[in-house]
Amino acid sequence: EKGLFLIAGPCLVESRQMAMEVAAELDRIRKEEEVPVIFKGSYRKANRSSASSYTGIGDREALEILAEIREGFGMPVLTDVHEASEVELAASYVDVLQIPAFLCRQTDLIVAAASTGLAVNIKKGQFLAPQDMAYAAEKAASTGNRKIMLTERGTTFGYHNLVVDYRGLPIMADSGWPVVFDVTHSVQLPGAGAGVSGGDRRFLMPLARAAVATGVDGLFFEVHPDPATAMSDASTQAPLGEFAAMVRELMQLQRCMQSIREEFHSR
Amino acid sequence: EKGLFLIAGPCLVESRQMAMEVAAELDRIRKEEEVPVIFKGSYRKANRSSASSYTGIGDREALEILAEIREGFGMPVLTDVHEASEVELAASYVDVLQIPAFLCRQTDLIVAAASTGLAVNIKKGQFLAPQDMAYAAEKAASTGNRKIMLTERGTTFGYHNLVVDYRGLPIMADSGWPVVFDVTHSVQLPGAGAGVSGGDRRFLMPLARAAVATGVDGLFFEVHPDPATAMSDASTQAPLGEFAAMVRELMQLQRCMQSIREEFHSR
């Protein structure tokens, strides 16, 4: 039986209080919906459009908060790493290391992350064909690590726009690794504001439903108690207060899809 | 309550026998699945990649076969028109006139088709943003005709490839007109063979399910008793023998989506 897992949390660990508020709600949701949740939070934003964008509260402070969530709620936590030299520190706090999309071709980084033995989630570069993610996964697997996930988050489509090619989901699944659909970044309009990425929250649910119907192992959402005041991705994070209903709807669709797959042996 | 209708049939009316075989099976499916079906068949292929490609058995012969299907099975029929001068002839045989994607900006053609009073299905050009289809619909509506459908069939993505932007389905629905998803042409790889369009049938069901989950009013499929021998679109038409199961699966997903929409008031 094939379920669905969630990777969810704020784009950035902006404060202990905010992270805890999100974690508590995600903990409630995972119990209510019986869905595994990996708590997601960046401890630093290393690839902002502009140098003047906010990058975080401090690496160790943010990582400590992630560790506190992992202990307090018994929920696995994920964060992203940007250079091989960051891997050791981050790995001592979290369960899953994530390779950002821009960095999915950086062999040293992938190998360093995979060598920790932790699970590794590699996001597909906006410039990459889905079949080429198999090579990124091989770099991680070359370390002996078998806990690898591949995440779709949209492909460059002209300027300041992304498009999700849903053919990419079964293509990436051919590699044999679990495939995650990053809903939040798939509705992003990169750099569309003046040095700030925008997007349209309206498409979150349509694109998430399309991914569940196409077939996917996990969904990735950024959630925020008050997206309008978020220090990053303000236009695309899901409002925490609406997230339970969003998950409930998607889990119901997933159950439909499970019974459809059983009956029709479709893929 | 919102159902789903189908536009289905062979790419080209290759022969009376073949068209009748497809129509009989579609008639059986529409009764079994309680799904409205519009029978689709081109009477001529006017926009083949190469001049040496087969274009048809003769206009009147093909149109007569469509009329016979309409009478014999009581099933509405659709065909596509390429010039304003063809509209009158085609309109005397069919229920729905279709504007091909390459021609969605030809004002005279749209106005001529809409002026017949028949339903008009305008396919979105591979070069058009989804919001701009509202202007194409307005051209048709300017004649007083209110039976207008808009059809997604993929957008130019580099060379020899198309991508479906699922954000386009709700964007086109904003226009107020029913939105159809053309599954067959959305998996096409235009001109990827030597002067012949290719594609990959494998993606038909994943992309169709994604469209139903996103939300759409109709699905468009080309079906053929033996796609390998089809005179056009050999790599993307659905095999007639598998079509009933494909429809059954999609209708089951549509019922799931209806109950999800009722419960969650989602769009």
Next chain:
Amino acid sequence: EKGLFLIAGPCLVESRQMAMEVAAELDRIRKEEEVPVIFKGSYRKANRSSASSYTGIGDREALEILAEIREGFGMPVLTDVHEASEVELAASYVDVLQIPAFLCRQTDLIVAAASTGLAVNIKKGQFLAPQDMAYAAEKAASTGNRKIMLTERGTTFGYHNLVVDYRGLPIMADSGWPVVFDVTHSVQLPGAGAGVSGGDRRFLMPLARAAVATGVDGLFFEVHPDPATAMSDASTQAPLGEFAAMVRELMQLQRCMQSIREEFHSR
């Protein structure tokens, strides 16, 4: 020795006076710069974004003006045709028939135009790979006509944007037919305004120079005495008063390129 020819004129024959004013200036330029000029003017705009856009002063009226320019100035004239049924009328007034980019896959139209024996200029569809234009040319050549030109005018690049792939110029030249670069439409931003195509005149000269340096046989420009008041393509037509200097600069570059090609045998 390889020169350069120009196709130039207003987007649309808006009035006799305006067309004559443009023709007189082009006549002056072709003599001064010793460059062959084909006068270009649409007699009707059949593919406007919106039905409410202006489409012309009347077909025969506009064609008569083109014929008057051809007689009065001894300058060949070009116009575009949109349906096979228009070809006969247009062919009786002009020297070159042009197939619009959206229509470059319409076999009947290409064959009808080529069958007149007049020169035919086929614009590359925004959705087409450059090597596929050889198939469009073959359709024309199948009539025995050997006066065929292929024109680049940009390729779909996301939504509301075009990009010129300069690799396409030598690729199209491989077909053996002369290659024209349509500067005006290459700087267009299709449908970027509310139902109106925009663009940026600033890029006209950089893109034109790039085409001459890459290597082309002809350049296509739309020119207007007062682009700001033009009834179409207001943001991309070249101002008539500046056109002589633009041509002089490009011809000087062309002479450089000729001596470079002679010395380096480059292509």
Next chain:
Amino acid sequence: EKGLFLIAGPCLVESRQMAMEVAAELDRIRKEEEVPVIFKGSYRKANRSSASSYTGIGDREALEILAEIREGFGMPVLTDVHEASEVELAASYVDVLQIPAFLCRQTDLIVAAASTGLAVNIKKGQFLAPQDMAYAAEKAASTGNRKIMLTERGTTFGYHNLVVDYRGLPIMADSGWPVVFDVTHSVQLPGAGAGVSGGDRRFLMPLARAAVATGVDGLFFEVHPDPATAMSDASTQAPLGEFAAMVRELMQLQRCMQSIREEFHSR
């Protein structure tokens, strides 16, 4: 008076002998053509498509060879850095640090490179609009460093293909920083082979000429004594034996463009 400078050298410092051979020829060319040359060589390939691709002879060994070239020929040398932690080492050997295209959004890396006070060449990401490079330059300039260059190397165009948007050259020049055109990587077909990037050397000169005619401050070429045996970018490096003639042709075009600019005050 505005000249043109070159950044040229092998993709990777494969051996002392090969690097010296290339440097000697570049030294000869710069004297003969009176063109400033910056010698380019990667000391390690950190972003190969596949983990099994060759990555280099050892960091220090390669950097020592670059330093030897700088001393022996009095030619400035450039190398690329992939993580902030590499910057100090590389900076002690070279004159220019280059930020790879995939990494043009990594704030820490750009700031670390610019903080050395060395010149910094930032390549435009394949996923970035040209106007957004101003933000990357600002990150470097925030350190007080004013020796910043921006390099175009093609934009994602569907899968396994890049396109150069020549509008991007004047757009990037608006930032006020010198703009370089990377000819070699602009003709690349990323990942088009099985885990290996391909490309077509045939387009090197047409695209380079187009860049000079559009207007650019520098050209970037990878050159190799025997591209067929190169350990990376075998299909797109320029053959060393042909490079002098290529440079001579481009310098002649540049002189034409200088006199054209003086006469026409064009941009």
